[in-house]
Amino acid sequence: xxxxxxxxxxxxxxxxxxxxxxxxxxxxxxxxxxxxxxxxxxxxxxxxxxxxxxxxxxxxxxxxxxxxxxxxxxxxxxxxxxxxxxxxxxxxxxxxxxxxxxxxxxxxxxxxxxxxxxxxxxxxxxxxxxxxxxxxxxxxxxxxx
Numbered sequence: 001x002x003x004x005x006x007x008x009x010x011x012x013x014x015x016x017x018x019x020x021x022x023x024x025x026x027x028x029x030x031x032x033x034x035x036x037x038x039x040x041x042x043x044x045x046x047x048x049x050x051x052x053x054x055x056x057x058x059x060x061x062x063x064x065x066x067x068x069x070x071x072x073x074x075x076x077x078x079x080x081x082x083x084x085x086x087x088x089x090x091x092x093x094x095x096x097x098x099x100x101x102x103x104x105x106x107x108x109x110x111x112x113x114x115x116x117x118x119x120x121x122x123x124x125x126x127x128x129x130x131x132x133x134x135x136x137x138x139x140x141x142x143x144x145x
Contacts, residue, residue: 019064019065020061020065020088020090023060023061023064023090024090026134026137026138026141027057027060027090027130027134028049028050029133029137030130030133030134030137031049031050031053031057031130032044032049032133034126034129035053035056035126035129035130035133036051036052036053036126037052037053037054037055037121037126038121038122039121040052048093048094050090050091050092050093050094051094052094053091053094053130054077054078054079054091054094055078055112055118055121055123055126055127056123056126056127056130057078057090057091057130058070058078058079058080058091058112059109059112059113059123059127060127060130060131060134061080061088061090062080062109063131065080065082065083065088066082066083067080067081067082067083068080068081068106069081069106069107069108069109069112070087070103070105070106070107071103071104071105071106071107072101072102072103072104073104073105074101074102074104075095075099075101077091077092077095077101078107078112079091079092079101081106089101113127
């Protein structure tokens with residue numbers, strides 16, 4: 001999948017911010033109630049598709065861009081810091097315009113995928129579903145979303 005995404009992103013110019021925007025467009029199409037954090041599924045709607053998607057989305061962003069995964073305890077929210085220091089939060093919109101999650105800690109992908117909390121949240125399963133859907137969207141897009 002990673003090579004397919006790199007090829008897909010390179011077709012549109014190879015610029016980092018353009019690639020992030022393009023990846024976000026594809027991820028938005030892949031999000032669903034099934035990839036949402038289980039306790040929040042009854043609140044997930046197509047009108048707020050980022051709701052409950054932060055952990056699995058941060059993992060996917062790290063797959064393609066590398067870097068670290070950041071965590072805010074207050075919002076129970078994950079986002080990314082790329083290797084060049086740029087912070088990328090593809091799911092911040094779920095909280096509304098005025099929300100500003102704070103950085104409390106850097107977490108490992110192992111923690112997000114394998115901790116007791118991750119098992120309860122079915123994070124590994126949701127991550128694989130999101131990756132599969134994203135791969136299908138990218139494969140079928142032929143460079144256009």
